[in-house]
Amino acid sequence: xxxxxxxxxxxxxxxxxxxxxxxxxxxxxxxxxxxxxxxxxxxxxxxxxxxxxxxxxxxxxxxxxxxxxxxxxxxxxxxxxxxxxxxxxxxxxxxxxxxxxxxxxxxxxxxxxxxxxxxxxxxxxxxxxxxxxxxxxxxxxxxxxxxxxxxxxxxxxxxxxxxxxxxxxxxxxxxxxxxxxxxxxxxxxxxxxxxxxxxxxxxxxxxxxxxxxxxxxxxxxxxxxxxxxxxxxxxxxxxxxxxxxxxxxxxxxxxxxxxxxxxxxxxxxxxxxxxxxxxxxxxxxxxxxxxxxxxxxxxxxxxxxxxxxxxxxxxxxxxxxxxxxxxxxxxxxxxxxxxxxxxxxxxxxxxxxxxxxxxxxxxxxxxxxxxxxxxxxxxxxxxxxxxxxxxxxxxxxxxxxxxxxxxxxxxxxxxxxxxxxxxxxxxxxxxxxxxxxxxxxxxxxxxxxxxxxxxxxxxxxxxxxxx
Amino acid sequence: xxxxxxxxxxxxxxxxxxxxxxxxxxxxxxxxxxxxxxxxxxxxxxxxxxxxxxxxxxxxxxxxxxxxxxxxxxxxxxxxxxxxxxxxxxxxxxxxxxxxxxxxxxxxxxxxxxxxxxxxxxxxxxxxxxxxxxxxxxxxxx
Numbered sequence: 098x099x100x101x102x103x104x105x106x107x108x109x110x111x112x113x114x115x116x117x118x119x120x121x122x123x124x125x126x127x128x129x130x131x132x133x134x135x136x137x138x139x140x141x142x143x144x145x146x147x148x149x150x151x152x153x154x155x156x157x158x159x160x161x162x163x164x165x166x167x168x169x170x171x172x173x174x175x176x177x178x179x180x181x182x183x184x185x186x187x188x189x190x191x192x193x194x195x196x197x198x199x200x201x202x203x204x205x206x207x208x209x210x211x212x213x214x215x216x217x218x219x220x221x222x223x224x225x226x227x228x229x230x231x232x233x234x235x236x237x238x239x240x241x242x243x244x245x246x247x248x249x250x251x252x253x254x255x256x257x258x259x260x261x262x263x264x265x266x267x268x269x270x271x272x273x274x275x276x277x278x279x280x281x282x283x284x285x286x287x288x289x290x291x292x293x294x295x296x297x298x299x300x301x302x303x304x305x306x307x308x309x310x311x312x313x314x315x316x317x318x319x320x321x322x323x324x325x326x327x328x329x330x331x332x333x334x335x336x337x338x339x340x341x342x343x344x345x346x347x348x349x350x351x352x353x354x355x356x357x358x359x360x361x362x363x364x365x366x367x368x369x370x371x372x373x374x375x376x377x378x379x380x381x382x383x384x385x386x387x388x389x390x391x392x393x394x395x396x397x398x399x400x401x402x403x404x405x406x407x408x409x410x411x412x413x414x415x416x417x418x419x420x421x422x423x424x425x426x427x428x429x430x431x432x433x434x435x436x437x438x439x440x441x442x443x444x445x446x447x448x449x450x451x452x453x454x455x456x457x458x459x460x461x462x463x464x465x466x467x468x469x470x471x472x473x474x475x476x477x478x479x480x481x482x483x484x485x486x487x488x489x490x491x492x493x494x495x496x497x498x499x500x501x502x503x504x505x506x507x508x509x510x511x512x513x514x515x516x517x518x519x520x521x522x523x524x525x526x527x528x529x530x531x532x533x534x535x536x537x538x539x540x541x542x543x544x545x546x547x548x549x550x551x552x553x554x555x556x557x558x559x560x561x562x563x564x
Numbered sequence: 565x566x567x568x569x570x571x572x573x574x575x576x577x578x579x580x581x582x583x584x585x586x587x588x589x590x591x592x593x594x595x596x597x598x599x600x601x602x603x604x605x606x607x608x609x610x611x612x613x614x615x616x617x618x619x620x621x622x623x624x625x626x627x628x629x630x631x632x633x634x635x636x637x638x639x640x641x642x643x644x645x646x647x648x649x650x651x652x653x654x655x656x657x658x659x660x661x662x663x664x665x666x667x668x669x670x671x672x673x674x675x676x677x678x679x680x681x682x683x684x685x686x687x688x689x690x691x692x693x694x695x696x697x698x699x700x701x702x703x704x705x706x
Contacts, residue, residue, distance in 0.1 A: 151648030164667020172675035346613030448625030
């Protein structure tokens with residue numbers, strides 16, 4: 098009887114999870130998706146708890162209480178810290194999967210080694226390798242994003258790095274196969290696999306730079322999902338398999354989108370150590386870019402009829418999104434059409450820019466995908482680039498020797514005029530010179546994005562007040 | 565939509581055939597759990613996931629990631645089973661830590677998703693909230 102109730106509620110929960118993701122297709126219905134997800138999770142937890150074999154209520158209560166104590170503050174982080182929080186929660190997901198796999202293995206090893214069939218062992222090995230590598234890999238990613246001092250921000254590479262990484266993974270797989278063949282005899286190899294997975298997670302993230310974080314976070318998302326799937330196989334639980342598969346496919350699709358948006362492959366992101374090679378090449382040729390004052394820029398802006406703003410990670414760093422909203426309001430009041438061009442990899446995680454601009458209350462109809470806005474670019478009077486660099490670099494279209502050649506970009510150079518807001522002429526994170534800054538119709542506005550846009554707003558509000 | 569979906573399809577099929585190859589040698593022990601139906605569920609759920617998620621608005625990719633985060637914390641079910649049953653102490657402790665980790669993900673994942681989604685306002689929506697704010701101000705004056 099209880100078995101039927103549990104299985105039936107699991108089916109309902111699965112359906113609700115699918116609906117939760119389905120409703121994410123549109124910002125209008127998306128909040129329904131959250132309620133659906135919460136309902137599904139509640140059903141899943143309650144139907145697990147009605148099992149009469151559940152006796153350790155104190156332990157459950159304490160763990161859940163701590164979950165709330167840590168979870169609630171984690172949900173209140175500023176939106177610029179969302180990439181770190183996401184990476185951190187992937188780490189928690191991986192840890193949970195790894196621990197459950199470990200516990201299950203030792204439980205069966207002690208109480209019934211006959212349960213450790215080939216299939217179960219394959220699933221347990223997959224669960225702990227994925228789980229622990231996601232755990233340390235995500236912790237490293239979160240550390241890099243949070244810019245913790247002792248974790249190097251720049252990609253760290255050394256000779257034979259890929260060889261060592263793949264070698265470690267191969268050793269773990271060999272140990273895994275031995276364990277699958279005879280879990281009892283080779284039981285002592287189990288902690289070794291855990292250690293290798295933990296180490297592999299760290300080594301995998303060390304060579305990855307900030308510009309590649311969106312792909313890596315998506316990939317870790319996928320791993321966290323897959324480790325839940327493996328847990329489902331271990332525990333013979335279909336709800337775990339379905340929910341994990343939904344998460345796994347989500348991470349996979351996001352990684353594919355991110356890779357496409359950079360014209361790179363998975364292997365290239367994971368083993369390529371982007372942004373290291375080019376740094377030495379920069380600065381061969383000294384050219385000067387034209388400069389403009391905020392006052393002059395404001396005068397040009399008020400004459401425009403179509404303006405496009407291209408935000409990048411620099412906007413997030415400078416916290417300039419609220420100033421941009423003021424700019425957007427003023428320009429709209431002057432009857433100017435203002436749109437935002439969003440590159441899929443702008444920022445440190447998928448959709449990062451959209452969330453920051455939405456936080457500043459910019460209507461989401463104005464946030465336009467790269468592919469949809471590029472054809473309109475020649476009609477645009479002024480493009481304002483705020484803290485974006487590689488995603489507007491025309492070298493991606495023309496310069497075959499450039500490491501970003503072939504990457505789809507926002508065609509800011511095709512607009513009639515371009516203002517680029519930048520602290521200095523230093524090349525960006527990837528260390529690649531940007532042709533856009535030297536183009537005839539490009540003018541630099543040097544300074545902190547927030548301050549420069551503040552100046553623009555000041556000058557424009559005078560104009561608006563006069564009208 | 566994606567050419568790489570085909571690659572995924574291929575890898576899934578390869579994965580499944582490898583798994584079933586392993587299982588073919590293990591027929592006897594496969595009786596306790598119906599692994600084949602599990603693999604079916606996994607495959608179908610992956611395709612449903614791909615179908616549903618490729619339709620998600622690109623505006624919402626950050627909230628999407630945080631909600632799938634919360635959903636994958638379904639590992640809570642496994643952790644509850646381990647923590648709750650009358651197992652040796654070290655199992656209970658491992659389970660409790662896993663339960664804490666998944667619970668943290670559930671709580672923070674759903675809360676932050678909702679918080680972010682509330683911020684996405686359409687032009688109409690924003691006009692409405694601005695109006696109600698200024699409306700309140702005016703009513704106080706009168």
